[in-house]
Amino acid sequence: MILKLIxxxxxxxxxWMSFSIVFISCAFVYFKTKKTLKKxxxxxxxxxxxxxxxxxxxxxxxxxxxxxxxxxxxxxx
Amino acid sequence: MFKFFSSxxxxxxIQKLVKFINSIFFLILIIGLTFALVxxxxxxxxGDAVRIMYVHVPSAWIGLACFFVITLLSILNYIFKIxxxxxxxxxxxxxxxxxxxLAIATGSLWGQPTWGTWWAWDARLTSMLALMFFYIxxxxxxxxxxxxxxxxxxxxxxxIVGSINLPxxxxxxxxWATLHQPASIKITGSxxxxxxxxxxxxxxxxxxxxxxxxxxxxxxxxxxxxxKKKNIKRN
Numbered sequence: 001m002i003l004k005l006i007x008x009x010x011x012x013x014x015x016w017m018s019f020s021i022v023f024i025s026c027a028f029v030y031f032k033t034k035k036t037l038k039k040x041x042x043x044x045x046x047x048x049x050x051x052x053x054x055x056x057x058x059x060x061x062x063x064x065x066x067x068x069x070x071x072x073x074x075x076x077x
Numbered sequence: 078m079f080k081f082f083s084s085x086x087x088x089x090x091i092q093k094l095v096k097f098i099n100s101i102f103f104l105i106l107i108i109g110l111t112f113a114l115v116x117x118x119x120x121x122x123x124g125d126a127v128r129i130m131y132v133h134v135p136s137a138w139i140g141l142a143c144f145f146v147i148t149l150l151s152i153l154n155y156i157f158k159i160x161x162x163x164x165x166x167x168x169x170x171x172x173x174x175x176x177x178x179l180a181i182a183t184g185s186l187w188g189q190p191t192w193g194t195w196w197a198w199d200a201r202l203t204s205m206l207a208l209m210f211f212y213i214x215x216x217x218x219x220x221x222x223x224x225x226x227x228x229x230x231x232x233x234x235x236x237i238v239g240s241i242n243l244p245x246x247x248x249x250x251x252x253w254a255t256l257h258q259p260a261s262i263k264i265t266g267s268x269x270x271x272x273x274x275x276x277x278x279x280x281x282x283x284x285x286x287x288x289x290x291x292x293x294x295x296x297x298x299x300x301x302x303x304x305k306k307k308n309i310k311r312n
Contacts, residue, residue, distance in 0.1 A: 005114070008124075008125035008126075008128070009119070009124050009125050010124075011124055011125040011126040011128075011190055012125070014126055014129060014186045014187065014189060014190050015114075015125060015128045015129055017186055018129045018132055018182075018183040018186045019110075019132055021182055021183065022132045022179050022183065025175060025179060026175075029171070029175055029292060030288075030291070030292065033292055033295045033296055033299075034295060036299055037296075037298060037299045037302075040299050040302045040303060040306070043306060044305065044306045047306055
């Protein structure tokens with residue numbers, strides 16, 4: 001049964017290679033996209049840190065996105 | 078109504094959607110793979126090589142659909158100047174390129190055991206290759222150009238010119254004598270694919286769509302953060 005699943009009557013190389021290419025490529029793109037997103041979140045936080053306390057509070061009051069990123073980063077840390 | 082579509086609201090919706098997709102993705106993936114690799118029957122002519130269809134066909138469909146959406150949004154952006162469409166297109170294009178490349182690669186792997194060749198300058202294969210180049214040129218405009226106005230103009234032209242290729246891809250198997258088989262699944266008219274193969278194909282399509290949605294949402298979220306980062310000091 002397992003051997004049949006692996007060899008697929010001689011077509012196993014083509015089938016498994018196709019599925020492997022798809023899943024390796026998709027995983028690569030997923031992790032690359034996630035890494036870029038994290039990088040931008042970190043850069044955003046750094047930018048937020050450079051602001052004065054007053055500017056920072058104003059930014060957090062007006063921007064829900066800033067609040068969200070700050071919340072997520074504090075959860076991670 | 079327009080407030081609902083503000084980047085802040087979109088950002089919050091994206092957070093929830095990403096969580097939802099992450100929670101159901103692996104379950105549907107396992108179901109799809111079980112059907113595609115184990116439960117679905119082999120083809121009476123192609124044998125088990127037909128299982129490549131379960132990754133090849135959804136990849137090709139999504140590759141085509143992404144370019145169609147890009148063209149549509151480019152035209153709308155050109156007319157109505159809705160900047161959000163520009164960011165949506167920027168986020169969709171890499172997904173379209175990925176799936177077009179995967180359709181070509183898996184098609185080549187399917188071609189070898191069934192046609193006896195990895196590649197042929199057949200109308201369907203060549204038009205898919207052309208689509209891949211349109212995607213590359215489209216993405217290059219974002220990487221190489223700096224002026225946003227110019228990027229919108231050039232990328233819209235590429236999308237509109239490239240859209241001429243979409244009906245060519247669709248009807249290439251009918252207009253020319255090709256190695257590639259005609260469509261088995263038709264929106265209008267009866268499909269010639271058995272339900273035992275149709276079900277895994279649809280499950281795998283759902284898996285690929287969820288994956289594409291996940292990548293799109295992450296890329297779009299990155300774009301929103303970039304805009305917010307630019308605006309943070311102005312606030």
